[in-house]
Each structure stands twice: as structure tokens, then as C-alpha cells.
Amino acid sequence: MLHIKCPHCGMRSQNEFSYGGDATVKRPELGKEISDQDWNNFVYNRKSLRGKHWELWQHLSGCRQWIKIQRDTATHEIFKTLKANEEIS
């Protein structure tokens, strides 16, 4: 079970969180024209990287905030956690 540092609450166990996928995906703007290909990429296509990966998690059983986590998908090492409004650097 991972040990995740919520930027709002501190170190908490993984079972308080739910996973939310790739954090680098940007939703296309509302009302803007978008090609089928670009839309499909947004909805379906993810890279499924091995190694460092920025991803979203929600602290479901805690502060309910969505947070950003940089995790190694192979080793589960967590390098950084950010609040939702903090930019990935």
C-alpha cells in the first residue's frame, strides 16, 4: 500500500485515495472545433508510461481534493505531490 503525501493533509495511506489518470492531459476548451483524431486522443489514448508519470489522485476519504502526484509506475516511488492549482514543473 502506497504512502502518499497529500499537500493538504500530509502522509496518508493509499486506501484513502482514488486514482484519476494522467495529469498532463488537458481537456479541450468548451465550444471549440476539434478534429475527431484530437478528441479521440483526449478521451481514449494514454501513453501508459513505464517510469516517472504525473498523475491525478483524489483524496477521497480525506480533504476530497484532487492532487497531482509524480510516481514511478514501475517501482511506485513517489517523487513529488502538488495541489491541483500548482503547475507541473
Added chain:
Amino acid sequence: MTQSFRIENGGLINRDKKISFKFNGKNFFGYEGDTLASALIANGVHLIGRSFKYHRPRGFFGAGVDEPYAIVQLYRNGETEPNIKATEQELFQGLEAKSINCWPSVNFDVGAINNLLKMFLPAGFYYKTFMWPKSFWYKIYEPFIRKAAGLGTASIKHDKERYEHKYEYCDLLITGSGPSGLASAYSAAKNGAKVILAEDKSRFGGTLLTSEVNIGNQSGKDWADSIISELKEMPNVTVKNRSQVFGYYDHNMLVMSERISDHLPKTKKFHPKQRLWYIRAKEVLISSGSIERPIVFGNNDTPGVMLSSAAKEYMKVYGVLVGRKPLVFTNNDSGYETAIEFKKNGIDPIILDTRKEPQSEIIEEAKSMNIDIKNSYVVVAAKGYKKVKSADIAKISDDKEELGLIENIDCDCICVSGFWTPTIHLASQSGNKTKFNEDIDAFVPGISKQNEKTLGAANGIYTLEETLIDSFEKGNLLSKKITNNDNKISFPNVVEKKSTVHDKFWCVPLPKGKNYKRFLDFQNDVAVSDIEIALKEGYRSIEHVKRYTTLGMATDQGKTSNLNGLQLVSKIENKVVPSVGHTTFRPPYSPISIGAIVGREVGKHSKPTRKSPMHSWHEKNNAVFVDAGVWLRPRYYKRGNENLFEASKREAKNVRKNVGVCDVTTLGKIDIKGPDAAELLNRVYTNAWLKLPVGKARYGVMLREDGIVMDDGTTTRISENHYHMTTTTAQAANVLSHLEYYLQIVWPELNVNVVSTTEQWAGAAIAGPKSRDVLKKLFPLVDVSNEGLPFMGYVESELFGAKARIFRISFSGELAYEVNVESDNGNFMWEKILEVGEEFEIQPYGTEALSTLRIEMGHVAGSELDGRTIPYDNSLEGLVSKKKDFIGKRSLSRKAFIAEDRQKIVGVVPLDKKTSIPEGSHLVEDSRAPMPNPKIGYISASCWSVEYDNPFSLAILKDGKNMIGKKLYVMSPLKNKVIPVEVVSSHYVDPKGERVRS
């Protein structure tokens, strides 16, 4: 029975306390402090079971967790537990155990015929045998295998015992209380670190209990005792025996199972049987020691052949002799320690040492005691069936290839020592890449991945002095990092006998003309020949060889067999062991009970149960409940002998004719506030929300980004910037997370707050032509006329003094209202509604009637919004705005979603107007078409229409819009039904929706 193999004095057992127990129906006595194994050996019982594949007789091989043979069915306090290791089970008054894997009995075993047929049961026999003919499998092969092979029998009764989970944090977790565990725990504790010291066995001390050493001016055991009692007194230290750390998981979390009551005749009141500890440790010190490995020779599975360290432990800890004519077969000095212990107890052992001229202090001591030592000698084969009677021995050439003349000597046990294998399971589980240590012929931990260090024998360090120095230092260093204290401990003087190098010999060659089985894996009956076959058949990867031959896959997980298996593979393949590599170590280190894993989350605690404030009223009024997610909802209210069908029909009819009331508290409710609330709703729902006036409700559908319907419900504008959203019961939590995601991640610029209020409001739906009459009585001050409170209207008022929200919304398709009051007033509201409704013949109705009402109205619910349908499929396309954008809109123009013959919801009625249609059935055009018969749709929900008094179903049907009036077939292979049906409109009752507006 007398304890004929019990030594007069000595051991750590309490001879003042006799304990009676039963094995295979016979009564025996042992002492407090015995294990079932030591007590049985003391009583001369050496045959305990039958092997897995060949049903060969099985005795005792070890004295602890590595035991491959002695697994029993245990009976304790009216319960039974399978696959308990007799070597681990402590004796208690009234213990009962039986052999497993013997049918019909341990002495006469039908399965032993497998032994005679062993040429037909080679490697991979699982995959090769019992394959043909196919029809034999269920009736003949499987029942036979289950009876003849298999292990113990799990109880089918509910387990009355209690198991607990505990979460703990510590600075240092130390796994094992041998010399390295004690030393590191002591120095860390002295630095003030929070320490947990876990010992698998009941006694602390590990090898110090059986070795002839001195630490300071104390014996090893006394030193261990004094350290433990000091540690126990320290407030920063938790010392746990009978506690095995069995798994090392991510981020330094380890799991330990504590056996609290297994050694007692009965669990004490309010105590758990076992407790699982989830420990998050800053640092982990692995001090799990090592396990002696066997030397492989002919018939080395005969009862009486056992590890030499086990023989020593039985003498030193339990005061029990494993035999009176022992043969010690060794390739290193450890065997000598066992022989010396025999000699001290008046027994004359014979040592067969594979080495030519070994010299050391220990060997000198054995010689000085006049122990018979035969150098360059090996055991070729054990003789005897149910117990060793003699051994064929021979001289072996210096290159270890040639055997000399075979001699036969009498013996009643063969104590084997093939040197020591570090217990590296935890280190390996942590991600540590292990490395092969040539000096000890075994794997040891390499570079740490998590915060873990391995000490002592587990790290391949086999002298006490080195172990203690290293462990004191590691304990001090790691704790210093955490506490900033540096309390140095003066290092005690250590006295131990020096040993010399071991011989890398591990397998005795077969003598000419003999074909003895030489076993590697004693529980799964994997012999040298099986590995040879697997390699001949082309298996190369050690992981494949393991699975094909089942080497190391038994309940002991190959603790005594893995390394010899690797030796064999590397020898045949002409490789070195490290290039063959070892198989993956997976938790648990040793089996743990399912009960411990489940903990308290059993029965009604397996998930939370949520009840509405009106729950006790429902109970008192004969409600039959149904699980709706985590909620309990009344399915129907039973009157007299009514069944589900009759009761729900009555309730639904009464709604259509008079008025009914339904508990709708479970609907998800989300409070939405903020200046941008309308904008959020406009983006989340498919229809327009910007112009909804205050005091009005609107039905909305929300999609996922892929265009699939996520949920539906009504949202009401309470005031300028305040909305009340309802969701389905099942999706409440997901919808809240969904809104939070968009507000926090995608559109943080929207100034809106959302919060769940599901539990803050109790809800009652009042539905039926007479519902307005009920409402008038409930709220005499409110104008509830069609003009005053029109369809989709909303007012706030008081219900006999309780603050109430009144929504005119309908799920049943009748004139209906939903009243919400604060949860605490829920029951008050409910009783008032029934009280004032009595004159209008009001009846409560449950979820079954609710379903009937919505199905015949064609209102969609979870069975249609099943994660596979878009708005069009549910005839909700009228709610999809063409003007604005919203979540998932772009996906709705995907090719499949706009196909001409896209699936759509329809109604289905059986032609005979009688046969009920099973939900989930398929719709086909031709019931007699050859298989696979093309499916054109499926039944999503079925009911008995109370309006028309015949069955009616909703279906999602390909090209549904052009299918009305068509005759099709419903097919349910599960229920073996073929029903001719007609397709009708999904709006079976009141298609124009006049009633809700009346």
C-alpha cells in the same frame, strides 16, 4: 502411551504441567511448551501423513516454519482448521489433530497405489494426465483427485472467531529475535527509537536457544532472556512473539500476523484469535536467520530423515530424542553439533561427513567425545517404508562422482545437514536485487531498494561474534539517524566454537543399477528425475520449471527445496546458479488464515450498512429489505402471506388508483452554491440550465466525456446561487467526485462549491391521483393546486413545524410530490404522511413497486443507464442541447452513435400476455436460426404491468425506432425460455405524460 523418546531432564518445556491431546483418535500426553510435533515424537509417533502425489509415508522433517511434511487438520473448540504445521502448533489441553492426505487412514492408504504407478506420474502430470476422455473429468478424475490428493479440509461453518486489523507506525521494525534481532533492537531502543521486535515462534532467542555459546558471562539463552526482559520494560519498544512478518510491501509497509489465541484451547472472551498488523516502518532490519538445507539422496523422504538442526532443537528445546540410533549425514560442522548433543544425552551417533579431512574446534570436540566419524562417506539411500530402519552408505571419491562399496548399517533416523540458506524472502519482496554468495552457496540480499537492511545469518553471516558486532552497529546507526541520540553499548565478550568451511556437495549420485527416488521438494513430491524430465522437454526458465514440476509450490513454498532445485538445474544446464536465478519470493512467507486477512469485515460488517431515518418504521411494518448499494431499502411491505409478486402488484396498483408513499432518502443529494453554479450545471448536463427560474426543478442527464450517460436526476434552483441536485442512489459518490474533478482540475475559474447532503435530508415520494389531497393536509398553508405548485415546481414550507422542501416531481409517472425534511425529522414526516393519508387509502410502497411504475412509464433507470448507452438509446435525445457545449458532447457525433440503425429503447410484450420475460434475455428475429443466433437487443428491465395486467419489459433494441409493431423472440438460454413477443413503445402507460401534469 508413554513418552518413550522423552529425555529425563532438560529442554525448555514445563514438566510440571502435563497436557493431554489426541492424534488420529488416540490419546497422548505431552508437556506445556511442547509443539504438537515434539509431543508426538516424544510418544514415538513418526508417521504423520502421506505425500501429495505418491502418498508415500511422511514423518517430521523440521522443527518450525520450514516443515514440509507434518501438516495436520486441527480441531479446536468445535472448529476445524486445515494445513496446520505440527511443528508450529503449540500443544494445548484437549488439542485434537488428524492426518490429512490419507484415505482411508494413515497406515493403509489407497492413494499409495500412486507410489507403485510413479512411472506414470512424472513432471507435469497435472498437465498430461487425466486429459482424456473429456467426459471423464467431472465424474471420475476430479472427484478421485480431490479425495486422494488435496490437502486438509476447510470448515464450511461460519467462523465464530474474531480477527482484528491494526495499523502501526514505528522507527525500526525488526523481524526475528535471534542474536541479530536482539542486538539491533537493543541498541536502537537505547537510542530512544520506537522499535517493534517480532518473533515468529513462542520463544524469543532464535538460534541462541540451541547453540553452545557464551555472551558476556552468560549462556546465549540467558543473555537472550535478559535482553528481552529489558526490552519489554522499555516504553518505546513493542516486543511480540507468535508474530510473523510475512510480507514486505511498497513504501516500507510490512504486514505481520500475530497468533494471539491459537496456542490456547479456546479464545478468551473479547480477544481475537489472530491480529494482522499493518506496520509502516521508517527502517526495517531483517533478522530472519537461515534454514538448514538437506542433502539429496535415495529415498530421502522416508520418515526419520530430517534436518540435523531440527534434531538438535527437539533435544535442546523440547527434551525429545528423534531416534536412538542416529546417523548424522553432513557436509559441514553443524552436523557435529547435533551429534555432540546426542552424545551428551547418552546416545551414540555415527557421523558421515562428505569432507575428506576437515579440522575445526567443533570437530575436535566430537572426536574427543569418541563419536564415530566416517569421512568421505555419504548416505546412498534410506531403507524402511514407514520409518527408517537402516541406511545404505558408501565412500565417495574425491571428485564426488564415484561411490565405493555399498554397506548397510542400522539406524532409526538420519539427520541431514547440507549447510545453511539465508531467509531472504522479506528482502527480496522489498525489491532488493539478491546476489549469489559463492562462499555459502546461497543467495543473500544485495543493494537495498527500500529502507531495509539484513543482518546476521539472513545476510549469510554465520559466526555469532560478527553477527553481534554488525547488528549492534546497524541498530545504533539507523536509530541515531532518527532520534539523534548516540548511546554506545559496550560490546560483550563472545565465546563460540570455530567451525571450518563446508563442502559444496549437495546430491548423492545414484549407484549403478538403482533408481531411487531422490526428492527435492518433499511436500509436492518433486524428485531429481522430474526436473531432469522438465529440462529434457525444453523448459529453461526457472519460473517455468517451477510451474511445470510444481517445485517449491507447496504450502512450505520450497523453503528446504528451492536451492537444491537451482543446483540441479544449473548442473544439468552447465550454468552457474546465479545465472539460473531464483524464482520470485512472494508474500506471505508462510500461509496465513483467510480470517486474518478479512479481519472484522465479515458478514454484515463486510460493507457499511446505511439506513434511512425511517428504517425502524419499515422494520416494524413488515418491510422486506433489499441492498441498494450500501443502503438497505424496503423492497415491499408484506401483508399476510403475500409474496414479492403479490405485494408489489398491490402496492403499485394502489399508487395508480389512490396514493402511495415511498422512502427516497437514498437518492444522492448534492448542494451546489456559488455565482457560477448555473454555468457548472450547464456544462455538466446535456440540456440548458442558464434560464431555470428560482423555485423550479429540471430533469437533467449528464454524460461522461465518451458520450455515455453517466447519471440522471432533477436539480432544483433553491435561490439565486443555490441549487439542489439529486442523483441516482448508485452513482451519488461518483457524481460528486465528477463535479469536484471539473471544478478543481478542469475549470478552477468557476466559483462554485459542492457538498454531499444525501444524509442531511430524509425524502418521501407521495405519488398517485390522490397525492394532492394528502399534500393539502400536510401543508394547509401552501397552495398546492396545479397553478400554485405546477409540475416541476418547488416550495418551502413547514410540515407540522418541521422545515420542509416540497418538489413536484415524479418518477412513477403519476401526479406526485417529493417532500424532504431534515433527517432527524424523517420518521416524524413519514408517520404524518401515513396518518393524514389514511382517509385516501395511502400505502407505503417499496422498490419493487417503484420499478414496476417506472418501467411501464418507460422511465429509464440504472438498468438502462448501464454504462453502455447514449442519450439517444434511452430516447433522451430531446434533452441534448444543440446550441451549447457540455461534457461528452463531442463524442455524440462519433460514427457508431449516429448510425441510422442505432439501438434504442422499446417496450416488449409477450404475445400470450402471460409469460414473464427474464431480465437480461436476448432478442432475436428467428428463434430457430443456427447458433450463434444473431442478437439484436436485450431486455433491460421487466415488470408485470399493473395498468394492463400483463408482463411488460423494456429493451434496448437495434434500430429500435423502426421496430415498433415487429414480432421477435426473447431467448433466455439460462432459463431455457423462448418467448414470442411484440415490440411496442417504451411509454406503455400514459404516453403523453398527462398524469404528471394533472
